[in-house]
Amino acid sequence: MHQTTSTASHPRGSLELVRRFFANVPLLAWFCGALVAVILERAVGLSMAQSLGMPRIPVLFGFLVFLKQPALIPGALGYVLLMNILPICITAKIGAPVFNLVSRILYKMPLVVTALVHLAVLYAVFHFWADVNAYRMIMLKMMLISILLTLSLNVINGYMGEFSCSHPGFMALGAYAASLFTVGLFVNDQLFGPAMMTSDYAVVFFPLGLFFTGLVSALGALVIAIPSFKTRGDYLAIISLAFTFIIKSVLENLEFLGGPRGLSGQPDWSSLPMVFIIVVFGVWVINNFVTSTMGKALNAVRDDEIAAEAMTVDTRKTKIIAFMFAAFWAGVAGGLFAHVLRFVNPSTFGIQKLAEVLAMVYFGGLNSVYGSIVGAVSISLLGEALRPLEILKWIIIPLLLILVMIFRPRGLISFKEFNIHNLLKPRG
Amino acid sequence: MPLLEVSNMSHNFGGLRAVNEYNLAIEPGQIVGLIGPNGAGKTTVFNLITGIYRPTEGRIVFNGQDVTGHAPNRIASLGLARTFQEMRLWRHMTVLEHVKMACYSKFTYGLAGAFLQTPKRIREEAEVEELAFASLKMFGVEQFASHWPTDLPYGAARRVEMARAAVTKPKLLFLDEPTVGMTPEEMLAMIEVVRKMHETLKPAVFLIEHRLKVVSELCHRVQTLVFGQVIAEGTPEEIQNNPKVIEAYLGEEKVVA
Amino acid sequence: MNLTFFFQNVVNALQWGSFYALIALGYSMVYSILMLFNFAHGDIFMVGTYIGFVLTTGLVALSAAGIVVLPNWLILVLTIVLAMLFTSCLGMLVERIGYRPLRGAPRASAAITGLMIGIILQTTVLSIMGAQRVLYPSLIPTTAYTVGGVSVTNIKIMIVFVSIALMIALHQFVQHSKWGMAMRAMAYDYAVVPLMGISINAIAALTFAIGSALAAVAGIMYGMAYPILDPSMGILFGWKSFVAAILGGRGSIMGACIAGFLIGFIEIFVATIFPSTLRDLIAYSIILFILVFRPHGLFGEPYSARLRL
Numbered sequence: 001m002h003q004t005t006s007t008a009s010h011p012r013g014s015l016e017l018v019r020r021f022f023a024n025v026p027l028l029a030w031f032c033g034a035l036v037a038v039i040l041e042r043a044v045g046l047s048m049a050q051s052l053g054m055p056r057i058p059v060l061f062g063f064l065v066f067l068k069q070p071a072l073i074p075g076a077l078g079y080v081l082l083m084n085i086l087p088i089c090i091t092a093k094i095g096a097p098v099f100n101l102v103s104r105i106l107y108k109m110p111l112v113v114t115a116l117v118h119l120a121v122l123y124a125v126f127h128f129w130a131d132v133n134a135y136r137m138i139m140l141k142m143m144l145i146s147i148l149l150t151l152s153l154n155v156i157n158g159y160m161g162e163f164s165c166s167h168p169g170f171m172a173l174g175a176y177a178a179s180l181f182t183v184g185l186f187v188n189d190q191l192f193g194p195a196m197m198t199s200d201y202a203v204v205f206f207p208l209g210l211f212f213t214g215l216v217s218a219l220g221a222l223v224i225a226i227p228s229f230k231t232r233g234d235y236l237a238i239i240s241l242a243f244t245f246i247i248k249s250v251l252e253n254l255e256f257l258g259g260p261r262g263l264s265g266q267p268d269w270s271s272l273p274m275v276f277i278i279v280v281f282g283v284w285v286i287n288n289f290v291t292s293t294m295g296k297a298l299n300a301v302r303d304d305e306i307a308a309e310a311m312t313v314d315t316r317k318t319k320i321i322a323f324m325f326a327a328f329w330a331g332v333a334g335g336l337f338a339h340v341l342r343f344v345n346p347s348t349f350g351i352q353k354l355a356e357v358l359a360m361v362y363f364g365g366l367n368s369v370y371g372s373i374v375g376a377v378s379i380s381l382l383g384e385a386l387r388p389l390e391i392l393k394w395i396i397i398p399l400l401l402i403l404v405m406i407f408r409p410r411g412l413i414s415f416k417e418f419n420i421h422n423l424l425k426p427r428g
Numbered sequence: 429m430p431l432l433e434v435s436n437m438s439h440n441f442g443g444l445r446a447v448n449e450y451n452l453a454i455e456p457g458q459i460v461g462l463i464g465p466n467g468a469g470k471t472t473v474f475n476l477i478t479g480i481y482r483p484t485e486g487r488i489v490f491n492g493q494d495v496t497g498h499a500p501n502r503i504a505s506l507g508l509a510r511t512f513q514e515m516r517l518w519r520h521m522t523v524l525e526h527v528k529m530a531c532y533s534k535f536t537y538g539l540a541g542a543f544l545q546t547p548k549r550i551r552e553e554a555e556v557e558e559l560a561f562a563s564l565k566m567f568g569v570e571q572f573a574s575h576w577p578t579d580l581p582y583g584a585a586r587r588v589e590m591a592r593a594a595v596t597k598p599k600l601l602f603l604d605e606p607t608v609g610m611t612p613e614e615m616l617a618m619i620e621v622v623r624k625m626h627e628t629l630k631p632a633v634f635l636i637e638h639r640l641k642v643v644s645e646l647c648h649r650v651q652t653l654v655f656g657q658v659i660a661e662g663t664p665e666e667i668q669n670n671p672k673v674i675e676a677y678l679g680e681e682k683v684v685a
Numbered sequence: 686m687n688l689t690f691f692f693q694n695v696v697n698a699l700q701w702g703s704f705y706a707l708i709a710l711g712y713s714m715v716y717s718i719l720m721l722f723n724f725a726h727g728d729i730f731m732v733g734t735y736i737g738f739v740l741t742t743g744l745v746a747l748s749a750a751g752i753v754v755l756p757n758w759l760i761l762v763l764t765i766v767l768a769m770l771f772t773s774c775l776g777m778l779v780e781r782i783g784y785r786p787l788r789g790a791p792r793a794s795a796a797i798t799g800l801m802i803g804i805i806l807q808t809t810v811l812s813i814m815g816a817q818r819v820l821y822p823s824l825i826p827t828t829a830y831t832v833g834g835v836s837v838t839n840i841k842i843m844i845v846f847v848s849i850a851l852m853i854a855l856h857q858f859v860q861h862s863k864w865g866m867a868m869r870a871m872a873y874d875y876a877v878v879p880l881m882g883i884s885i886n887a888i889a890a891l892t893f894a895i896g897s898a899l900a901a902v903a904g905i906m907y908g909m910a911y912p913i914l915d916p917s918m919g920i921l922f923g924w925k926s927f928v929a930a931i932l933g934g935r936g937s938i939m940g941a942c943i944a945g946f947l948i949g950f951i952e953i954f955v956a957t958i959f960p961s962t963l964r965d966l967i968a969y970s971i972i973l974f975i976l977v978f979r980p981h982g983l984f985g986e987p988y989s990a991r992l993r994l
Contacts, residue, residue: 163793223973231980234722238931239976241924242969249966260962285543292549293528293535293556294542300518300529307516309500310478311509311592312533321539351920355800362797367520394808398801402783405798409790415520 024428025092028106029099031121033091038128041083045132052078059135063385096428103426114424123276130272141270141340143380144279145333150360151286151372152329157358158366158414159290160322161302162232166224166240167357169247170217170327172349174334176251177216179263179344181209189265199267206269207278210335217331218324220247225323229316244354251346262345263338270339278336282329287369287418289325298322299367359401365411369418375411429492431456431632432477432508432600437486439476439656446472447656450486452634454600459626459633461647461664463640465676469656470636471513474602478510479503491599505533509593510602513636515585517577523588524573527560528553530592563595564588566628567621583614587621594625600632607642619645640668652676689834694953700841700910702949703848706942707903708926710855711776711896713933713941717872718892721792722930724799725779727923728806729897733772734904734914735810740764741822741908757824765905769898776897777890785886803919810916821912844906851899852942859938864891928972932982940984948972 045057052075058065061084062076092099106114130137149171156164184192186199197205224240231239252260289295297318300308309315338344356379364375379397386393404412430453437450446469454460462470475481477488479500488496495503504510509530518526534556535541541549564570567587569580577585586606593601606622607615619642626633626646637643643650644664652660652673660670667673708730715723723729744760747753755763783802787795828839859865867883868891879885907922908914929948933940948968955967976982 157793163796227977227980231976234931234935235976235980235982238928239973242928242973242976245965245969246973249963249969253962253966288545289542292537292542293525293532293553294537296521296525296529297532299521299525303518303520304516306480306500307512307518308529309480310504310512310516311530312501312504312596313529314501314532321542325543351924355804358797358800362794366793391808391812395805398804398808401801402798405790405794405801406786409787409794 025096026099026103026427028103029092029096033088034125036091037084037087038125040087042128057132060384064388067388100426100428107426139384141275144275145336146380147373147376148279148282148329149333149357150376152326153357153361154372155326157361160298163237164240165237165354166243167330168349168353169244170330171334172247173217173220174213174331175338175344178213178335179266179338182267183265187265187267202269210332213335214328214331218328221323221327225320228319248346248349264343266339266342270336275336362411363401363404365414368413368416370416371411371413374413433489435487437483440484454632456632457630459647461635461637461643461650464653468653470653474604507599509598511589511593511604513604515589522574524560526592527563527595528556530595531556560595563591567591597629598631603635605636692835694957696837698950698953699845701953702946703844704903704907705926705929705948706945707848707899709929709941709945711900712927712930714892714896721795724796725802728803728919729776730900730904731919732806733901734908736771737764737768737905737908738821740767745822761824768901772897772901773894776893780889780893807916818913818915821908840909934982934984937984
């Protein structure tokens with residue numbers, strides 16, 4: 001299993017040269033480089049794009065242009081080089097000594113401060129990048145939400161080694177619970193009547209609502225957690241699959257939730273900062289959990305349940321916590337999701353969603369926070385980038401995933417612990 | 429009062445009587461051996477006492493508490509640790525994590541600590557890490573702390589398993605054939621390891637062994653189990669000269685090794 | 686509910702359950718031999734149906750144009766035989782590309798591969814045939830017989846009889862032929878088969894071929910009974926048949942058949958008693974209930990802590 005780490009350091013000609021060239025660049029420098037690039041794009045992006053023959057700024061690093069209008073490829077390539085790659089690399093490399101100095105100073109402070117500084121820069125990058133148009137904004141929010149969703153599924157499928165198919169169900173519970181909360185209380189709506197509360201304090205009420213949303217999902221998880229005491233593997237997979245179908249069917253039959261048409265009119269509360277903060281918090285909490293000995297008990301139960309019990313691990317408690325915890329975050333992700341789309345219907349949470357989340361988890365890598373982030377980001381980006389191919393997209397992405405499964409059956413970055421110290425440390 | 433008292437314990441697998449009217453008493457600090465030919469039911473006795481199987485009949489009292497039919501993790505948290513003949517190590521956990529995991533019931537930080545970096549969690553995790561390192565050191569395997577069990581040499585894996593069982597300073601330690609598959613030199617080293625551990629932690633030990641050498645070096649008292657039935661009990665010398673034991677072992681070559 | 690009505694639904698349920706049972710057999714056979722679920726199987730069924738559709742339409746068109754004039758029954762037989770052949774090839778291809786390279790990998794990875802192959806098959810059919818539904822040409826005129834108030838069509842009778850005949854044939858094959866014996870041996874112990882001088886790869890390919898051929902027959906019969914096809918039918922039937930395979934008990938052929946019919950019955954009767962929107966809800970709740978109280982399925986072996994996905 002240690003092959004996972006060794007490939008990265010394998011010398012591979014020019015790639016290795018590039019790696020060495022940037023070896024002294026700390027994470028902060030990359031973030032700041034990206035910040036420079038997005039600010040530059042905001043200032044001169046449009047005129048640059050037009051001078052390269054494009055009507056507007058390419059939305060997704062030129063990918064969409066490549067596939068839609070091949071004539072514009074040189075322009076798009078030039079744009080990506082001038083607006084994205086060069087500013088980032090130049091800032092990172094030239095600024096490296098300065099950023100290393102800053103990193104060193106930050107590194108001496110408590111980890112919280114260092115982490116917060118990095119996150120603030122990252123948020124600024126996201127903000128300027130997504131501000132260019134609405135498409136980027138929605139895509140970015142969906143990507144962040146899918147990180148949370150993927151990671152929470154990884155808790156069950158990776159860390160605990162079950163094959164749960166219940167995530168669309170948990171997500172649906174969350175999406176509907178959160179919509180009920182906001183539409184019912186804060187919006188003038190045909191279904192639920194006039195608003196009962198003002199939406200002035202959305203910043204407070206929304207996270208609070210999402211917390212209860214998560215609890216609703218977590219309660220739903222008991223349906224799967226309790227049978228999991230006695231059964232594992234295939235049967236649990238079917239139980240969880242049945243759960244997803246049951247939730248979907250219940251929602252289709254509840255007229256007061258809009259039946260198969262679904263619920264709409266959610267307030268626009270999933271703003272970028274809200275999504276960013278909740279996702280970062282969620283990732284932090286999940287990472288805390290899986291690195292604690294309580295969380296490692298999941299691995300022990302996965303690898304050998306009998307040994308775990310003999311070593312005082314309470315396997316029932318462990319399973320209940322894992323399922324409820326994962327469902328909680330899936331529910332929160334569902335709540336955020338509903339408020340990004342501002343519309344939910346039951347058919348969103350079916351087999352397609354399941355295949356999508358499973359793809360993200362297994363592509364990125366089991367038992368790994370890095371893996372889930374990589375999986376969610378790359379599958380989301382790929383899905384968007386290949387959109388112009390329309391239906392062919394659904395051949396390319398599955399093929400890619402099959403290749404990953406054949407050559408790395410546990411995913412790209414599996415069994416790797418998220419090492420925040422290593423990530424944030426100065427490099428030289 | 430004995431630390432562990434098993435009275436009239438029997439167990440059936442379907443129609444097969446695997447263990448019959450089994451009795452055992454272990455005093456604190458005592459080392460008791462359990463020998464017997466293959467398939468005599470030795471490991472079943474272990475699994476019954478540690479709660480993996482529920483005995484069909486009989487009573488198990490550990491440390492003054494009736495634990496008959498309790499879940500394995502509850503029995504283990506009372507201070508009864510064990511190793512497995514087939515070394516049940518966790519495939520994707522590091523050696524250090526193995527040993528920390530055995531302290532599961534010592535953590536009191538609860539859900540808040542598991543989800544957030546509370547000071548209590550940080551403190552307890554650090555304390556347990558120290559304990560775990562100490563235990564690894566006692567068994568001479570601290571250099572493998574960050575390895576996965578699949579990377580360990582056989583002897584080291586056995587010691588890791590013992591370090592995992594001994595880290596909580598159990599009152600009673602069950603060792604299931606700790607020298608199985610070892611060369612004579614490795615066996616002698618293992619005897620020393622167990623002896624040293626017993627001198628430091630002073631637990632009572634209940635030991636399944638195939639080799640009489642190990643038993644006679646370590647045990648204060650030995651039981652012989654044949655077809656789920658204890659046929660002889662006594663000091664190692666008595667057992668070695670017991671005609672019934674010799675008869676039961678006829679044809680069993682391993683006994684001399 | 687009067688008796689006539691009841692028997693009418695029994696007949697309908699038998700037909701409906703035949704599809705599930707035939708498809709579930711494919712899941713179950715692959716499972717018992719390779720310990721993995723071929724999640725692409727539902728889509729193999731769908732492809733089989735479309736192959737049948739293309740063959741029938743083609744042959745009918747050839748007949749109509751006067752190039753090769755064939756009677757309708759011969760078209761049907763040819764369609765079934767050729768579709769079984771082509772679909773088995775597809776099944777073997779799926780095994781070769783998707784599952785053989787993953788034989789040592791965790792079972793969940795193989796499950797993901799299967800899901801992805803399913804998506805690929807579906808997309809391929811979608812891009813070739815288009816998203817609109819197609820109409821399956823009718824070869825045999827439907828004749829309805831009324832027996833004591835219960836209406837039975839010749840197609841229904843054929844479907845039920847063909848399915849049961851296939852199940853019995855499969856049972857005989859598995860129990861008595863050399864290959865069937867090798868399959869059973871492999872289900873019992875993976876490692877022993879090479880010792881018998883039979884390669885695991887051959888057995889695996891054979892299993893996929895048989896399962897896919899059965900699915901193709903199910904598909905053609907489905908097309909005759911419900912002549913409207915669309916590419917998402919594989920998902921619909923696939924998942925339910927998969928549930929049937931599990932419900933019947935891991936790798937039990939008889940269990941898969943019975944559970945397939947059981948699901949057919951549950952669905953038909955739920956739909957007659959309750960509003961049809963509740964069909965999935967009640968069907969899955971019953972399945973959930975059965976599995977919670979009988980976690981190893983109807984005919985499966987009890988759970989063992991060593992089994993891992």
